[in-house]
Amino acid sequence: MTTFLKQPLKLALVQLASGADKAVNLSNARSKVLEAAKAGARLIVLPECFNSPYGTNFFPKYAETLHPSPPTKEQSPSFHALSAIAVEANAYLVGGSIPELEPSTKKYYNTSLVFSPSGALIGTHRKTHLFDIDIPGKIQFKESDVLSPGNQLTVIDLPDYGKIGLAICYDIRFPEAAMIAARKGAFLLVYPGAFNTTTGPLHWSLLGRARAVDNQSYVALCSPARDLDASYNAYGHSLVADPSANILSEAEEKETIVYADLTNDAVANIRSSIPIYTQRRFDLYPDVSAGQE
Numbered sequence: 611m612t613t614f615l616k617q618p619l620k621l622a623l624v625q626l627a628s629g630a631d632k633a634v635n636l637s638n639a640r641s642k643v644l645e646a647a648k649a650g651a652r653l654i655v656l657p658e659c660f661n662s663p664y665g666t667n668f669f670p671k672y673a674e675t676l677h678p679s680p681p682t683k684e685q686s687p688s689f690h691a692l693s694a695i696a697v698e699a700n701a702y703l704v705g706g707s708i709p710e711l712e713p714s715t716k717k718y719y720n721t722s723l724v725f726s727p728s729g730a731l732i733g734t735h736r737k738t739h740l741f742d743i744d745i746p747g748k749i750q751f752k753e754s755d756v757l758s759p760g761n762q763l764t765v766i767d768l769p770d771y772g773k774i775g776l777a778i779c780y781d782i783r784f785p786e787a788a789m790i791a792a793r794k795g796a797f798l799l800v801y802p803g804a805f806n807t808t809t810g811p812l813h814w815s816l817l818g819r820a821r822a823v824d825n826q827s828y829v830a831l832c833s834p835a836r837d838l839d840a841s842y843n844a845y846g847h848s849l850v851a852d853p854s855a856n857i858l859s860e861a862e863e864k865e866t867i868v869y870a871d872l873t874n875d876a877v878a879n880i881r882s883s884i885p886i887y888t889q890r891r892f893d894l895y896p897d898v899s900a901g902q903e
């Protein structure tokens with residue numbers, strides 16, 4: 611049997627209730643991550659913009675500087691808090707995302723930092739597809755008013771477990787990135803995300819299950835808890851789908867922690883029963899951009 615996941619892994623998604631106070635958000639994130647670790651989780655995920663409200667007007671105010679790396683505590687309190695929390699929890703920690711300011715270009719990004727149980731930074735992802743939508747009468751949002759897109763797809767090796775693909779929220783709507791991560795061996799695709807009360811009911815679970823069935827990989831979607839007093843109402847419903855696209859666990863909208871036990875068998879069995887990895891016809895679609903008019 612092929613090994614994608616070296617040993618069973620308890621995954622936890624912290625559906626955090628964040629507010630305007632960054633220090634309070636970091637402190638709440640610490641308590642929830644430690645609670646998840648105490649329950650046995652060894653990979654713990656925080657939501658998109660876990661240390662700030664979500665909105666283009668907030669990004670510059672909350673942005674931290676990550677380069678040169680490692681930043682000082684003044685440049686990035688969140689970097690240092692996440693590193694210390696990973697050590698305290700003795701777990702891999704996907705630090706949701708934070709607004710980032712790149713000082714050399716003065717550009718802002720929506721950036722995820724991943725730490726090992728020793729507190730070392732082992733991966734970074736800058737959101738590659740910006741959330742620019744306009745659904746008349748429902749929601750208008752334009753991240754690109756303030757943010758720039760990252761230009762790299764991200765696969766991170768967790769030495770004790772195997773590879774994970776990492777992307778942020780709107781990135782999930784683009785199946786190509788997920789497929790590349792899965793074909794590089796990722797057993798899990800992780801998306802810190804903040805869908806809303808319009809697009810959440812429509813597409814959140816569907817997209818999570820779609821990326822799982824496309825790639826026969828686990829998929830984890832980690833949202834902030836819903837705050838109806840905030841300017842942006844996150845959908846919540848953090849969830850884990852298995853490689854057969856069953857939902858293993860799903861939250862409602864309140865602050866909570868979602869757990870799931872991941873095994874290699876679940877990945878290997880579906881990939882051998884329905885062997886799409888060896889049946890794919892790259893001779894018919896070597897370059898999907900070629901069809902664009």
Ligand SMILES: NC(=O)CC(=O)C(=O)O
Pocket residue numbers: 740741778779780781783803804805806809810
């Ligand atoms: N917030 C996002 O980046 C994405 C989202 O809400 C959606 O795709 O819908």
